[in-house]
Amino acid sequence: ETGVTQTPRHLVMGMTNKKSLKCEQHLGHNAMYWYKQSAKKPLELMFVYSLEERVENNSVPSRFSPECPNSSHLFLHLHTLQPEDSALYLCASSPGTGISGANVLTFGAGSRLTVL
Amino acid sequence: GESVGLHLPTLSVQEGDNSIINCAYSNSASDYFIWYKQESGKGPQFIIDIRSNMDKRQGQRVTVLLNKTVKHLSLQIAATQPGDSAVYFCAEYSGGGADGLTFGKGTHLIIQP
Numbered sequence: 001e002t003g004v005t006q007t008p009r010h011l012v013m014g015m016t017n018k019k020s021l022k023c024e025q026h027l028g029h030n031a032m033y034w035y036k037q038s039a040k041k042p043l044e045l046m047f048v049y050s051l052e053e054r055v056e057n058n059s060v061p062s063r064f065s066p067e068c069p070n071s072s073h074l075f076l077h078l079h080t081l082q083p084e085d086s087a088l089y090l091c092a093s094s095p096g097t098g099i100s101g102a103n104v105l106t107f108g109a110g111s112r113l114t115v116l
Numbered sequence: 117g118e119s120v121g122l123h124l125p126t127l128s129v130q131e132g133d134n135s136i137i138n139c140a141y142s143n144s145a146s147d148y149f150i151w152y153k154q155e156s157g158k159g160p161q162f163i164i165d166i167r168s169n170m171d172k173r174q175g176q177r178v179t180v181l182l183n184k185t186v187k188h189l190s191l192q193i194a195a196t197q198p199g200d201s202a203v204y205f206c207a208e209y210s211g212g213g214a215d216g217l218t219f220g221k222g223t224h225l226i227i228q229p
Contacts, residue, residue, distance in 0.1 A: 040125075043219040045215060103165050
């Protein structure tokens with residue numbers, strides 16, 4: 001395993017459901033990230049947390065709500081999603097942000113989300 | 117906006133042959149580049165990186181070439197093995213944002229027996 005664990009690995013939800021994705025890192029890193037990976041599109045950065053403080057929110061719709069209770073855990077709360085939100089959601093961590101973290105960005109295996 | 121892209125979505129090679137995967141970038145301010153490998157059912161994994169003050173960097177069976185004149189990056193994999201089958205994508209670092217990385221779409225490398 002990479003040291004970054006994501007659960008669940010697969011999730012199917014209706015548009016009115018509320019669910020959460022969980023990420024845990026065992027690497028002692030200070031920064032955690034949520035990325036969206038859609039078919040045939042590049043990775044899209046959604047949120048960045050550094051030392052449990054959100055430092056970036058890339059114009060993500062409010063139906064996605066991140067939470068970082070401590071430096072080892074990151075959640076993505078989902079509510080009233082749309083079918084186009086179906087994608088692989090990847091969590092990552094790094095020692096720090098910027099170039100000091102770019103070369104040691106460690107990804108989890110992802111949570112495959114399907115919105116019906 | 118500026119973007120990082122790949123020339124081919126799928127590349128099929130014979131086991132044992134060498135593979136070359138290409139990437140074009142458009143941000144001339146980018147000073148650091150990374151290649152990732154993503155196997156089916158897994159997250160992206162770092163393969164090799166290169167800074168803009170270098171033209172070539174070698175790893176174990178992999179070589180990255182950087183041509184800043186034409187803003188082109190390539191990943192060469194020598195003597196491909198079945199375990200090399202994956203999606204490969206490049207990323208450029210331009211310093212913007214908390215992570216500063218812009219990712220390409222990816223090339224699916226298929227190894228034929």
